[in-house]
Amino acid sequence: MAVASASLTPAAAPRRRRTSRAPYLYLVPAFVVMGVITLYPLAFQVWMSFTNMELIHLNLRLGVQPDFIGIQNYVDILTSQLSIPNFHFARLIVYNIWWAVSNVAIHLVLGVAIAVLLNAKGLWFRRFYRAMYILPVIIPPIIVATVWKNMFDKDDGAINLILALGGGFIGLPADAFQIDWLRQVADPVPWFLPFFSLPLAYYAMLITNTWLGWPLNSVVATGALQSIPHELYEAAEMDGASGWQKFRGITLAYLQPAMIPYAIYGFVVTFNLFHLAFFMSQGGPFGRTELLVTQAYHLANDQKLYGVGAAFAVIMFFILLAITLVTNRLTKATQTYSL
């Protein structure tokens, strides 16, 4: 509090005493609502996580109370001892982090590259391209996921049909491309990441999320590109800098402060991206493309293990807290600009 009061502006200080109750008046509606439907359920969830609550305990007429089982749920989750198929906690975490990192890296590179392309001097139809490239952003993710699931269909999906069309030109038979993108069990490139080989469904969803993800990165990069003073490039040209030197020394240097916070935001969004893993691969094959969010959903929705689901959500909270603490050092999100 010392910090806060020390930073009071002189104009605000005298008013504060007269209206010291006003801030709370403004906060009451939000915190009453949040208290009932957000904070209380979250606290209740912590209690639930120490019980064996299942479907039977929800039937109020039976009046069966769940048993307090201590940290058993946590132990079961962390040691992958849950009585559900294909659950492997360490694999889940590693896959989820890799999923987010690999996606964001591609989004960043493509987003910047295409923003630079669209920023090229004298490019025709620039505004048309900008308007069209934003299309993936405006389609709800649930539709993107379900449509791309059809795109990757083994028999009638557009991806296989296009591949077959291309293969036809080099003399491959039409049925050479019956790839079961989302369900194939054998890994496509086992030599890539030999200790953590990834199923084909991962690559299919990577393609989908690339389609979905780069445009917003491009919007952010475009904004940053246009804030670069043009004199810098001219000065660099005078000094005889090459195109690549200009790109690295000026463009990337100016993009960095805008892109890093956005990349962190993208990382969190992708880390929690429910729709692709749920609708496209259904976590398969054998739960290998399951994410924390889809696993949490299954525990509550299909398996109806409410105690375990609650413990799982608490563990998720700490994982995301760790991620936030690491990234917060870069963004300092809690600060108001004027403080």
Added chain:
Amino acid sequence: MSAAAREPIYDTIRPASRIGLRSTRGGPGLLRQAALQALCIAVLLSVVFPIIWVISLSLDPLNRSRPEGLTLIPEGATFESYGQVIRQPTNNPITFVELLANSLKIALATSLVSVLIGVFAAYAFSRLRFRAREVLMLVILGVLMLPAVATLTPLFVLLNSIRLDLPGLGEFNLRTSLLGVGLAVVSGLLPFAIWNLKGYLDTIPRDLEEAAAVDGADVHQTFLRIILPLSMPALAVTGFLGFIAGWTEFYFTSTFLSGTPQNHTLALALYAMQGQFASTPWSLFSAFAILFAIPPAIVYFIAQRWITSGLAIGAVKG
């Protein structure tokens, strides 16, 4: 955002300062332009291909369960899947309009409530100084950090425990009602609205408020007369983002509403048409997906510049 606005300025400033440099003043050479256009068109094709594919699929006649290859306009193209989807999209006895009404109720109510309650708290966080300000902001950030799925279990159990025996109407269970789903959606949307609006209010310069304070305006007058009118675009953007969240909500609706098909939403119907065991013809699915995607797309195109800047603010601050 200001791309279009800035280009003309660049064009007028640049030539003068570039005299004598190798590069051409009237734009790149034809060869370079062709290469750039080729790249742009390749990107464009990858962006629009899935969209064109779905539109083309939606034109398939009803008796064709799967497409007959890659055709822009399929043989026997017809709009009859749209008619079928509007009459009864799934096996449940519910029409498109009823699904639409349920989705609209959730989306409108949750976004309005979150924005209206959220703007007060956002004002307090952005402009007022009080005890526990940092702590309360951390509470909001902590909630924001959690994805909605992580609150699914407790909300399911708690809402399920609220049952009323209504005379003549039978039992009312909050969990299986649209109201229950709405409460669950607001539970995640309100912290988002507060944070997003605070991020916007932080960017409003304080000169006006200081002038108002000199004239003797108190906190409430400042809020009502200055901050609220200035933050209308942010309210619209935050409301729109909340609307989209409610419009496509899936976790709560699919978990809560399993036994009450009359409360189903567009998102649930889409899933029913596309789930693992669904045998719905792709033309029906495609027509439905298009109808589902059009309303937010139209709003987005109208309000594009505000929404992208709003997204950027939300991104940087939250």
